[in-house]
């Protein structure tokens with residue numbers, strides 16, 4: 001089977017590498033997604049283990065379409081019966097950009113009708129009760145190129161299952177995982193987040209350091225499909241066997257907001273890493289540098305939290321608080337003036353996206 005794994009812009013290379021390590025075949029990184037191929041084992045493995053992909057989709061077909069007739073005929077020609085049985089549900093949703101076929105509701109209706117016609121002829125029935133497993137069909141039309149896919153993940157893979165509650169501006173889990181990876185967090189590392197909010201950077205660092213699969217505590221839509229249960233059991237067991245518990249990883253979280261204490265504690269507990277993470281209320285101006293530690297930080301942007309002036313003042317305070325001879329620092333910010341306000345030029349920078357917000361990861365080492 002062919003798959004596509006959408007990911008945040010900037011994370012394509014990381015996602016491609018991790019998928020290769022999971023034995024996915026024909027891995028190709030593209031803009032905002034990674035293509036690969038494999039079987040149901042790979043499908044389960046990538047869903048359970050990917051730290052950087054947003055979801056895993058089966059590609060049923062890709063073709064050019066300039067008219068609704070073409071869309072209908074080419075959709076009907078695809079082997080939908082390879083996945084969808086006579087009782088299954090198959091809703092259709094998607095998007096279209098810069099294409100002749102720009103009406104989403106019309107595309108949706110035509111694709112649905114074409115799949116129904118295909119299945120009618122294969123199963124020799126005229127009515128689909130749609131009470132069975134859920135095969136969510138997704139279409140994308142970009143510059144008249146149609147991709148028709150089936151979602152295997154359900155909820156986005158960034159939803160690890162440990163963060164039902166969060167503060168006002170949490171960083172996306174996939175991006176936090178990428179920061180931990182880029183910062184070379186290891187089993188022996190001490191990670192500090194001096195403005196940790198709900199603790200995402202600390203938790204993703206701990207999961208990475210202990211090799212705990214991010215999808216360990218959640219389910220996936222394709223677990224309800226008619227594929228052998230052993231596939232999932234086997235891949236979950238493989239993930240359990242890879243966990244490293246006997247290392248020295250430790251993480252310290254601080255925040256000025258006292259509500260974060262319970263958030264961090266509960267989230268870390270749900271993620272199974274609470275023994276590795278502690279929290280204390282602290283203002284960034286009172287930051288204490290720890291020899292050899294890695295600071296990961298997602299300071300306020302001046303959008304959802306604080307205003308721009310207040311956020312920018314904090315960058316200056318941070319610049320003075322960190323001791324670069326003792327700790328390496330990885331700070332993500334969308335502020336183009338960050339280095340000036342922080343008072344130090346980064347050793348290295350990398351463009352990353354927090355959702356749709358273009359940011360830079362400023363690295364000091």
Ligand SMILES: C[S@@+](CC[C@H](N)C(=O)[O-])C[C@H]1O[C@@H](n2cnc3c(N)ncnc32)[C@H](O)[C@@H]1O
Pocket residue numbers: 166167169170171172194195196197198199200201254255256257260282283284285298299300301305314
């Ligand atoms: C963008 S949020 C961090 C979100 C976090 N990465 C998460 O995933 O939940 C910024 C955090 O900085 C904290 N903060 C703001 N001013 C601070 C200060 N002077 N000292 C310490 N923390 C501060 C806020 O309370 C907020 O939790």
